[in-house]
Amino acid sequence: MLRLSTRAPGFAEAFARVVDDRRESAVDVADDVAAILKDVRARGDAALAELTAKFDGHDLDQTGWRIAAETCKAAFDALDPTLRAALETAADRIRAYHEAQMPENRDYTDAAGVRLGAVWRAVDAAGLYVPGGRAAYPSSLLMNAIPAKVAGVERLVVVTPTPKGEVNPLVLAAAHLAGVDEVWRVGGAHAVGALAYGTGRIAPVDVVTGPGNAWVAEAKRQLYGVVGIDMVAGPSEILVIADKQNYPWRIAADLLSQAEHDPTSQSILITDDEDYADHVAEAVELELGELATQATARTSWNDNGVIIVVESFDEAPELANRLAAEHVEIATDDPEAIFAQIRHAGSVFLGRMTPEAVGDYVAGPNHVLPTGRRARFSSGLSVLDFMKRTSFIQLDEAALEAIGPAAVALAQAEGLPAHARSVSVRLNK
C-alpha cells in the first residue's frame, strides 16, 4: 500500500504515477486471436468443436452444444429459497432502473416546415459472453442480459465455456431469470467469433457484451465494427472519500471489496486525517486475516492500494477527476458538495450507508462500468448499448424552397455537383 499526503514534497509526481499506472495485462494475444477468428469464420462449427476440445477439454458432440432452457429453469428452481429471492430482488431492481432509462423518440416540424426526428430501435440479436470458472458471476449475467431484454432485443444468446463439461448452476439460474434465449457451451475468442460471424449452428448477433479474459477482450476489439461491443474492461477500482466519522472497519471492508476481485484491482482511500488513515490501514490488515479471499485481496492491497491524506476535502474532487475511477464512494457529512464537483466517475455512492457492493448486486444501476480512467469518455452499460437510432427528415415543396438553396451552395463549394443537382432539380427557380 502506498501512503501519500498532499502536503508532502513530491506529492504531485507520486500521484501522477498512480494516475498513469496501467494495471492492465500487457500480454499480446493479437496474432493468436486473429488466427482463431479467421479459423472460426472459415470453418464454423468444426473450428468451434476443435478449439473447445483443446481449451475446455470436452467434446461438444458428447456434452451437447447447447444448454436447454429446461436445464436453466431446473437450476433456478433448485436454488436455496433465500438466494432465489435475492436473485429476484436484484433482477426486479435492475429491470426497473433500466426501464426508466429508455430513450424517447423525437418527431417534430420546425419553423422552416422541415419534419425532423429520430427513432430508437433495439438490435435484432445480442450475444453475451459469460466467463467460466471463478469469474462466472450470476450478477454479471443479470447486469448484461436485463438491459438487452429491456431494450427489446428479441434474441439474446449466451456463450460460456464449461471446462471439462461442468456448468455453473448459479449462472444457468440467472440465465433463466433474465430470459436468455440460447445458451451455448463455447468460450474463448472462438465463441466471440462465432457470435460475430455466425456458424452453421449459431446465428450471428449484432452486439457482443460481457467480461472475459485477454483473448475474449482482444476478440471483441478485433471484431469491433463487424458487431457492436461494450467498452473493453480492465481491472476493477474503487476510490473511497471518507472522513473520520465513519467506522474504520466499514471503510476497510469497502476497500477490500474491490481488492478481492483480482490481484490487479485497485482500492484508494482519500481522507483528511492522518490518524484516521492509520485506523483504516490497521482495520484492513485485521480484516484481511479473516477473508477467504485474502490471497487475492492482500496482493491487490499491497501492490495497488493507496491512501491519500488531504489537508481538506476541497482537494478531493480534483484528485478524483484525475483518477476517473470506476467506483467512487463519498462518505462525508455533505457528499453532495463533493459529488457536484466530480466530472469523471463510473458510478458514485453517496453517504455513509451506501457501500459499493449494493451497487454490484441490488441497487439497480449497472455494475458494468468504465475502468482504467475511461470514465473520462465512456459510460456504464445501459439499454443504449443494445439500441440504435435512425434519424429522419421530411420536406415538402415549401420547406425545400426554404432550405434547399443553401444545400446547393454548399454542395457546389465542396465540388459535389450531383449533390447540388439532386436538390436543384426539385426547386422551382
Place this chain on the structure above:
Amino acid sequence: MLRLSTRAPGFAEAFARVVDDRRESAVDVADDVAAILKDVRARGDAALAELTAKFDGHDLDQTGWRIAAETCKAAFDALDPTLRAALETAADRIRAYHEAQMPENRDYTDAAGVRLGAVWRAVDAAGLYVPGGRAAYPSSLLMNAIPAKVAGVERLVVVTPTPKGEVNPLVLAAAHLAGVDEVWRVGGAHAVGALAYGTGRIAPVDVVTGPGNAWVAEAKRQLYGVVGIDMVAGPSEILVIADKQNYPWRIAADLLSQAEHDPTSQSILITDDEDYADHVAEAVELELGELATQATARTSWNDNGVIIVVESFDEAPELANRLAAEHVEIATDDPEAIFAQIRHAGSVFLGRMTPEAVGDYVAGPNHVLPTGRRARFSSGLSVLDFMKRTSFIQLDEAALEAIGPAAVALAQAEGLPAHARSVSVRLNK
C-alpha cells in the same frame, strides 16, 4: 450496374452477394500504424515534425504548428456572402437539432427508499480529424464540431494535414463558425496519436472523431480505449425506394449524389416497375455525361450500382433491413408505411421532396452515419458521443436494511466475502 428482379430465379443468392459485399479497403496498415503511434507516444513533437515533413512535405517550424483563430476568422469573413449565409444556415440548423438531442439527468427515490439517478456530462476535450485535399469538407467539420460544442466540450481541437503547407479556406471558415478552439497542421495516424497521448505542444483529448483514410481509421481502432472514438466509417451508401410517380432524373440525381463521393460508394434503387427502372438507368447515363465528378461517379455506378425491381413495395422493407444502409430515401405515395417497417438504417428521407443531399448539409440531423450494414447496431454521430453518464446511488439506514441482505446473499454465493462484509457491517441484525 447490377440489375435484379425479385421474381427472377437466383434472386436470393444475387441479393445475398450484394449484402455481403465488403467494399472496404483490405489494405493492412496495422503494423505501420502501430509503429507510428509508438513513435509519437515516445518522441512527441519531434516525431510529429518528422512525419509531417515526410508525408505532407512541409516544415512545421516554418509553416507554423497551429493555424491562428484570426486566420480562421479571416477565412470566414472572406467567404462569398451567399456561401457564408449557407454555412450559417447549416450551422444554425445543425445546432438546433443537436440541442434538442441533449439527454436528461435522472434523480429519484424509489419505493425501497433508495435514491437513484444518472448525470450526463461532456468530456473535457475532443479531437476532430479533418482530412486534407479532396475530402476536406466544411460540412463535415460542422457535423462533428457542433455536436461537441452543444454537448458542452470546453476544448475542441482540430487536426488537419496541410500538404505542402496549403490550407483549405472553407475548412478554416467552418472551424471559425463552429467555435473550434485549436487547429493544428498535422494529419495522418500520427495526428490521431498526438490527440490520444498528447505531445509537448498538443494536450491530450478524451474523444477523437472525424473521417480519414485507412491509416487514420486504423489509428482510431488501435487507440479505442485510450480515447473514445466514433464508429469506423466505410464507403457511403444510398438506398432509394421510388415508384414511377417520381421524375426519373430526380431519382437519378439522388443515386449519383452518393456515387460521386468515391469509386467504392454504392447506390441502390428499389422500384416496382421494370420500365421505370429503365428510365432511371437512362437518366443516370445522361446525367453522368454532364457531371464534373463523372469519373468517380461512373466507376461507382458501374461497379457497385444496383437496381432491384420488386413485385410490390411490400417486399422493400425486408430488403432494406438486410442492406441496413446509411441513407434510405422513400419516395412513394405513403412513405410512412414503409418507414414503419424499416428497422435498420442510418437516416431516412421521407417523400418525393427530400433528396438525401439536404441531410448532408442543412436539414439538421448529423450526416456522420453508420455504413457497411453497421446501422444494425450503431447510430449516427450525436451529442452522446461527446458525453458520458455517471450513475449514482444513495441509501440511508432503512434502505440498506431493505435491500442489503439480498446483496449479502448474492456476494456470499459468488464467493466474494468482502463484498458481503461491506454491507453486513452496516446492518443492525
